[in-house]
Amino acid sequence: MSEEDVKIVGFCCNWCCYGGADTAGTARMQYPPNVRILRVMCSGRINPSMVLKAFKEGADGVFVGGCHMGDCHYDAGNYKWNRRAKLVEELLPEFGIERERFRFEWISASEGEKFQETMKEFADTIKSIGPLKRSTPQISTQAKFTAKI
């Protein structure tokens, strides 16, 4: 896999960050195609296991975007996520995953440009550190996939 092909999973909350991605899209602001967006209702829906699962399944970087503090549509969801995100930051290096491969940000629905900039920056970071190489699991994701069909 070349550096250009790095995969980034982006969890975006429905009400703000996903709206920001949409705004970027409608305004035709280009952002790297490496980012695959998953829409969730609120950043408070994300728990650390989902980030771990994304890395397990082959993500080279994981991004989580929520509303600005005070703007969460479920009141405190992003505060809760913020506390969990700090834990994720501590946890990843324990498994040999660089802290830089995980990023979270607060982006409103009108901030198309911030979304674009953030994605560019993050994709550049991931490209510069390269694809994630893990010694475990011993069975590759591909092998597992074919085994299941």
Add this chain to the structure above:
Amino acid sequence: MEPQFLLAKAKDEELAKKGECGGAVSALFKYLLDQQLVDGVLTLTRGEDVYDGIPTLVENSEEIVETCGSLHCAPTMFGDLISKHLNDIRLAVSVKPCDAMAIKELEKRHQINPDAIYKIGLNCGGTVMPITARKMIEMFYDVDPAEVVAEEIDKGKFIIELADGTHKSVEIDELEEKGFGRRNNCQRCELKIPRNADLACGNWGAEPGWTFIEVVTEKGKTLVENARKNGYIDVKTPSEKAIAIREKIENVMIKLARKFQDKYLEEDYPAPENWDEYWNRCIKCYACRDVCPICFCKECDLEKDFYTDEDEIAPDPLTFQGVRLSHMCFSCVNCGQCEDVCPMEIPLARIFHRMQKKYRDDTGFIAGVSEELPPLYSPEKE
């Protein structure tokens, strides 16, 4: 409340004689059972030999005498025994600091009712794994482990007694330098005096034949006062000097624990590559999760099919221990149970303890000690 210090001794001669120090802990248990203030007492009885501690529920106060004394080679855990099996009775329990820490976390999670339990704390300098104890007694004491009739830890030495009354002792420092002695998690443990229990009992600062008690809670205070009034214990005030000596020993022990934390959790901490080797050994037996007092969920994420793969022999560490870490590492009480039971000798408590320490540095939350739940559970906008 302001801590209060006293020396206590069982009035019952047999308890005073058989007790580790003054038999005060046993006398308090007897009082609680006799007065029907509790339905049962959870303690440890000696099984076949000194390496065998059996958690026992005593309901008849006559039997308390059989539970007297400290077992240092019995690293048991009472927290989940209570939450899983003894939650429907009024209970008194002897607790090492880690037992008390686990109970505290379970109380906060409504798994143990704090109003139905008396926590009689025992100071703890550490416990030795039975298998380690046997090996080191053979190697360093040149004694057949089966010949040992009693053991004790005193003034930094692990002392054994033989049938003919002779004693042999070796410095714990020396044992630990060679990889024996107390469990690694005990070496790192900073809570030597269980101020998270109702009373903290020990031999530090005590006169021979007496138990030194630090009264921590109002409940503990009432218990000691009533046991005295009803003729179960004698009580006197320790000297200022005794209190100072105890404090000094405690501080030395805490300093030593911090040194071991630096060693095990920083200097000699396994690199990610070494962890990968450890994780590759895992046979996914779930023993670490089952034994962990903090892992109490009825439905565990580790068994959900989106985190498991049947064809994986060693589970992917990210979605196995990674998920378990993400659920509870911040509440790890460093009891060492996970590491003790792992059949593949993976040093699990190290990673959990290290993560709790980091969390503690970030948030101030001390698992098993802080009154409130970890801030991660907070619904607040903060």
